[in-house]
Amino acid sequence: MKLEEIGSRVKKIQDGGKLAVITDENVGPRYLLDCTKSLKEAGFQVYTFTVPAGEESKSGRVYLEMLNKLAEIPLTRSDGVVALGGGMVGDLAGFTAATYLRGIRVIQVPTTLLAAVDSSVGGKTAINLPEGKNLAGAFHQPELVLQDAELLNSLPKSVLLDGMAEVIKYGMIADEKLFAELKDVEASWKNLENIVETCVSIKKKFVEEDEFDYGVRHLLNFGHTIGHAIEKCSDFRFSHGLSVAKGMNYITAIAVKKGWCEQSVFDELHAMLKEYGFDLSVPYDNDSLYDIMCSDKKREKNSIDLVIPERIGKCVRKTVPVEDLKELLEIGRPAVDREGNGAE
Structure with missing residues (x-):
């Protein structure tokens, strides 16, 4: 799949409505525009949220911020979340989707090798607690995992x-x-x-x-x-x-x-x-x-x-x-x- 095709792919499982794209400060400048353009052309109302890059964003504070953002839109149970990024973004966005309104759909779009082979697959979502990694989480299978192999070519x-x-x-x-x-x-x-x-x-x-x-x-x-x-x-x-x-x-x-x-x-x-x-x-x-x-x-x-x-x-x-x-x-x-x- 090419990133530019994400709109048509998502439309097969969600016919219109709202999508919240969650990404980070490293991925957003490279890929967010192409992603949102495709989704809008497919008829979706798109909202974007960019968190700081790094494991520190897999925190209770950022997680609650994301929940509040979804509620402010507001997203409904027929809407969805798009996780555009590496493992941290996939975990954070996935856990947010798993717990907002007791669960709405999430689409994983991994942009790193780690996310592509591991964290975007299998439905594990989580945030970290001060006492340890991934201690708060939920199983929430993605509706779609969309992998554009070309995204890996630009990685350091x-x-x-x-x-x-x-x-x-x-x-x-x-x-x-x-x-x-x-x-x-x-x-x-x-x-x-x-x-x-x-x-x-x-x-x-x-x-x-x-x-x-x-x-x-x-x-x-x-x-x-x-x-x-x-x-x-x-x-x-x-x-x-x-x-x-x-x-x-x-x-x-x-x-x-x-x-x-x-x-x-x-x-x-x-x-x-x-x-x-x-x-x-x-x-x-x-x-x-x-x-x-x-x-x-x-x-x-x-x-x-x-x-x-x-x-x-x-x-x-x-x-x-x-x-x-x-x-x-x-x-x-x-x-x-x-x-x-x-x-x-």
Whole structure:
């Protein structure tokens, strides 16, 4: 799909009415005009809202501002929200749509690789709380996900790299062939459209089997439990993708030490992450990581679910007592502090 076609695509599911387009200060200047022009030509009344770029906008304050904006228009239950942007915009706009009038339609238009392969698909929407990432949220499936592959061409390398962490995750949890293909870094950057299709197909299977995240869908969180803690410790200076890369490296180092996977799994993953240019150091102490992990949404009573690699292309859930997290962080730390020259 081309962005200029969004009006005709949305008209197939909503015949007229109002649309609120939510974007951020990075995406808006590039794509908002084309988006709104197409929607208006298709007969929609269009309202636009631009929030500051960055994870700080996934907050209760900005969320309430968006709800009030929708009420001021006012949108009705036959109207909708368009999320034009990356993962932050998709989460914020999706959660706003999920809770306004107990739920109105949302159309996801991802503009980053991360959003295209992950956050725009599956219906998870959320905002952050001071205590942790994505602690307030709702499942709200998009009516449409419209991906214009050309939007990825203008992204800076750092933003593309953010998404590549999630792409590598898909190879680790479900697709040994994809992981092998990703070893050719130059070819992978040239083949993003096919890579996006592969990743969306993988996620679709997980979501169809476990829409509300009670079982197998947990595997999509490989690297995320530690990654979210790293992200929070950095006050979100570390991007989500970078934090997930660090988290995947760290949990795999732990898995080697515990005998849950072979040394070769760590070596292959670490080598790939370094080849793409990820800094895998974790400049935060274990106590800080532990405190945040204890607030993770995957915690239940006195245990927490971790996603552990068994081999390339297969991960499993492992439930561990929360009290064991500090020990696990300790045994993985030497490999992480050495940037993973080997999980001894």
